[in-house]
Amino acid sequence: xxxxxxxxxxxxxxxxxxxxxxxxxxxxxxxxxxxxxxxxxxxxxxxxxxxxxxxxxxxxxxxxxxxxxxxxxxxxxxxxxxxxxxxxxxxxxxxxxxxxxxxxxxxxxxxxxxxxxxxxxxxxxxxxxxxxxxxxxxxxxxxxxxxxxxxxxxxxxxxxxxxxxxxxxxxxxxxxxxxxxxxxxxxxxxxxxxxxxxxxxxxxxxxxxxxxxxxxxxxxxxxxxxxxxxxxxxxxxxxxxxxxxxxxxxxxxxxxxxxxxxxxxxxxxxxxxxxxxxxxxxxxxxxxxxxxxxxxxxxxxxxxxxxxxxxxxxxxxxxxxxxxxxxxxxxxxxxxxxxxxxxxxxxxxxxxxxxxxxxxxxxxxxxxxxxxxxxxxxxxxxxxxxxxxxxxxxxxxxxxxxx
Numbered sequence: 541x542x543x544x545x546x547x548x549x550x551x552x553x554x555x556x557x558x559x560x561x562x563x564x565x566x567x568x569x570x571x572x573x574x575x576x577x578x579x580x581x582x583x584x585x586x587x588x589x590x591x592x593x594x595x596x597x598x599x600x601x602x603x604x605x606x607x608x609x610x611x612x613x614x615x616x617x618x619x620x621x622x623x624x625x626x627x628x629x630x631x632x633x634x635x636x637x638x639x640x641x642x643x644x645x646x647x648x649x650x651x652x653x654x655x656x657x658x659x660x661x662x663x664x665x666x667x668x669x670x671x672x673x674x675x676x677x678x679x680x681x682x683x684x685x686x687x688x689x690x691x692x693x694x695x696x697x698x699x700x701x702x703x704x705x706x707x708x709x710x711x712x713x714x715x716x717x718x719x720x721x722x723x724x725x726x727x728x729x730x731x732x733x734x735x736x737x738x739x740x741x742x743x744x745x746x747x748x749x750x751x752x753x754x755x756x757x758x759x760x761x762x763x764x765x766x767x768x769x770x771x772x773x774x775x776x777x778x779x780x781x782x783x784x785x786x787x788x789x790x791x792x793x794x795x796x797x798x799x800x801x802x803x804x805x806x807x808x809x810x811x812x813x814x815x816x817x818x819x820x821x822x823x824x825x826x827x828x829x830x831x832x833x834x835x836x837x838x839x840x841x842x843x844x845x846x847x848x849x850x851x852x853x854x855x856x857x858x859x860x861x862x863x864x865x866x867x868x869x870x871x872x873x874x875x876x877x878x879x880x881x882x883x884x885x886x887x888x889x890x891x892x893x894x895x896x897x898x899x900x901x902x903x904x905x906x907x908x909x910x911x912x913x914x915x916x917x918x919x920x921x922x923x924x925x926x927x928x929x930x931x932x933x934x935x936x937x938x939x940x941x942x943x
Contacts (some may be wrong), residue, residue, distance in 0.1 A: 545578045549591065556599050562660045564599055568592070569673040572709075572924050573680045573719050577709035584605065590642060593923050595665035596649045603659045604652060614938060617887055618654035623646055624881035625920050627873035632857030643859055649923035650930070657931025658938055667935075668734055671726045674928070675744070678723030678751060681716045684708035685754040706757040720755040721766060721909060722928060724748060728774075729902055762912050769908045777901040832863045832916060839867055847871075859921070865914035885911070891937050899936035906933050 548571045556564035576589055583591065597604075607615055625647045632640040661667050688694060688706040698705040698712060705713050727744050730736065736744060755763045839862050843852060855874035862868040869877045885907075890901035906929050913919045921925065 542578070542581055545575045548575055549595070552592075552595065552599070561600055561602060562666065565656070565660055566669055566673045568596075569670065569928075570676040571678045573693070573715065576715050577680070579711050592778075593642075593649050595644055596652065596923070596927075597645065600652060600656055603655045606659050607655045610658070610938065612654060613887075613891070614934065615656065617884060617891065618651050618879055620887065621654075621886040622651045624869055624873055624877045624884060625650065627877045628851075628857040629882070630854040630857065631855075635856075635858065639859075640857060645923070646923050650920070650926040653923070653927035653930045655936055656927055658934040661935055663847075664733065668730070671730045673746060674726035675723055675730075676784075678719045678726075679747070681708050681710070682723065682747070682750050682754040685716055685757050686750060689753075691755055700759050703759045705759050706754075713760045713763075716758045717755050717760045717763040718922075718925060720751040721763070721770075723751040724755075724770075725902065725905060725932075727751075732898065732902075762916055766909050766912050769912070770905050773901060773904050773908065777897070777904065788859045835861075835863050836867060839871065843867075843870060862918065863916055865918050865920055868918050868920065888933065892933065895937040903933045903936050 548567075551563050551571070552567045572592075575592055579589060607618075626644060629640055629644055632643075657670070661670055684695075685708055687704045688708065694704065695709050696704075696707055696711070698707050707713050707716055710716060727748050730744065752767070755767065765772065790880045835930075839860060847856070851874065853874045853876060855870070855872045855877055857872060859868060860871055866878055866881070869881050873880070888907060892900060892907060895903055910919060910929055913925075919929075
């Protein structure tokens with residue numbers, strides 16, 4: 541099976557040599573979900589995902605050379621996030637050399653993400669190709685989740701509050717949820733900017749339902765929360781609020797008719813700890829959110845009681861599995877890094893709200909997803925996540941090719 545990700549990496553390089561940067565990027569996007577499925581296979585110290593991360597600066601470096609063409613405010617946004625993620629990395633080099641260098645390359649990919657998609661998408665034809673590549677990327681994890689649900693075959697046993705998570709070939713629920721949500725976003729953008737032919741239109745309707753169901757099947761609190769926020773944003777910011785509200789209502793009715801109380805019962809079970817805490821049945825708030833409160837408490841105590849003052853202010857450059865991006869940055873880059881990160885988020889919201897109304901919706905959807913993920917995950921650990929999020933936000937706020 542190792543031959544599959546190797547062939548994909550060669551295909552990306554070959555596309556760059558034969559067709560150019562944009563073709564290579566489309567292959568990268570369309571196949572990323574497959575490469576991620578080989579997370580447990582390594583070549584030396586690196587996983588295939590990390591090898592792909594090493595290739596990005598090599599293959600797509602011209603986009604960095606063109607960053608002068610971007611407004612200064614956008615370049616500052618990229619710089620602020622890079623600083624928040626990397627402020628004290630040099631302090632970690634003597635402690636964990638290889639891990640720190642890998643983190644620096646990851647952060648460089650995130651920095652490039654601000655320029656990659658806006659630089660490559662120069663017309664609507666390329667936008668259509670990118671959106672289709674994102675949709676194709678989502679088909680693999682969606683299909684595997686549905687296969688597991690239909691057959692009962694479990695590749696990796698993952699559970700939460702007694703519910704089996706259909707995570708496919710991945711280590712946890714995050715990839716399935718992320719690719720499912722990005723597929724939904726790409727379909728919404730496709731319908732916003734293009735008028736698909738009948739066959740493609742009905743195919744996209746089917747993929748939409750399948751993506752929603754796959755997100756549900758991983759039983760992710762973040763997935764439920766993001767989906768709810770996205771529905772609210774669509775109803776508020778969509779050009780045709782009435783039409784979108786009716787479509788959402790019809791979809792909810794269809795789900796109720798097809799599945800009865802099963803879905804609602806499972807969602808209620810998913811949030812049983814949180815509702816139990818609200819009802820007074822669970823006394824310790826740290827027990828909610830899959831017990832993340834205990835992890836947060838441990839690292840907070842470490843930062844307050846064991847870190848020297850200098851590291852509290854500037855960080856020690858070492859990343860840790862905090863399950864919270866703000867706490868992770870507090871340890872990596874200190875109070876200074878967290879302040880820069882919060883300032884960056886405020887600037888990004890400001891950029892999105894200045895965008896055209898019909899593009900604003902997509903920027904807000906991406907930012908709300910990012911904020912939710914910062915609460916319970918560490919999105920700064922995923923370069924492809926950041927390439928899509930900041931690239932698409934940049935596209936909708938800066939690029940005139942959408943008009």
